[in-house]
């Protein structure tokens with residue numbers, strides 16, 4: 015029977031599949047080239063490991079995937095589809111422990127979410143998408159334009175606020191971001207808001223003064239609620255490939271990141287980087303972005319993602 019729920023799921027599968035097309039075509043084409051009329055032996059395994067590393071899965075994840083594959087199937091003839099299936103299963107084993115929906119604690123009012131990440135990663139857009147999701151779940155939402163560096167950044171968040179019909183706390187360009195965050199927390203508390211999302215300026219992870227400012231925002235929020243921020247979400251752009259791995263390391267140190275959202279998995283061949291990051295940092299992956307529109311963000315499902323990544327149908 016077709017229900018709105020199955021239609022919605024189908025629509026999302028389609029978007030995920032289309033989004034991951036470049037990553038999955040590179041991987042499945044490469045697997046086919048390696049294994050056509052060949053068996054799983056030392057040579058083909060080495061070629062497979064190289065392919066996985068080139069596909070941004072990271073050296074360590076690529077190695078463990080190949081090692082596990084070889085334990086079960088060594089010296090046997092194996093079809094491309096069998097390699098894809100086994101590979102998806104291995105990747106899913108790495109991803110399953112980190113596939114973790116964003117947990118909103120109703121005891122915190124507001125539940126404060128701080129969005130961090132480098133320039134252009136997709137922080138502001140992701141806030142807009144998350145606001146829609148929370149509203150659909152019946153929560154009240156407020157946004158804070160903590161990126162006070164650029165007028166365009168404040169306007170961009172205000173547009174997302176209008177689209178979602180939620181209040182945006184914003185100050186003047188050049189205002190102190192920590193002060194703005196302080197005001198936003200107070201206002202959200204006064205208005206009994208469920209979820210406050212604070213946008214921040216894109217920080218280059220090697221700019222120490224910007225990192226120091228992030229620390230100041232966090233300290234100021236804590237003055238009003240010692241348990242806040244309740245979620246510090248690092249937004250990573252998949253198209254940056256291995257650079258996203260470096261960003262995750264630096265932000266984890268600077269801001270006690272509690273979870274990740276990876277954006278722009280559409281239109282990149284570097285989607286495998288999500289596996290490298292999962293393997294290395296073990297941080298929860300809350301959601302993935304596969305497009306610019308408000309509905310292009312979904313909870314992260316390890317099995318669906320793994321199968322799509324290696325080019326299998328669902």
Ligand SMILES: Nc1nc2c(ncn2[C@@H]2O[C@H](COP(=O)(O)OP(=O)(O)OP(=O)(O)O)[C@@H](O)[C@H]2O)c(=O)[nH]1
Pocket residue numbers: 131132133134135136137138139140161167214215216217249277278279280281302303304305306310
């Ligand atoms: N294709 C695609 N584009 C995305 C996705 N998420 C965000 N974008 C686009 O990426 C660009 C940058 O997004 P922003 O949300 O402005 O990024 P930001 O991290 O807030 O950037 P700064 O404010 O400069 O630090 C915009 O053009 C977005 O539409 C995604 O999942 N897929």
Ligand SMILES: [Mg+2]
Pocket residue numbers: 137138139161167213214216
């Ligand atoms: Mg922004």
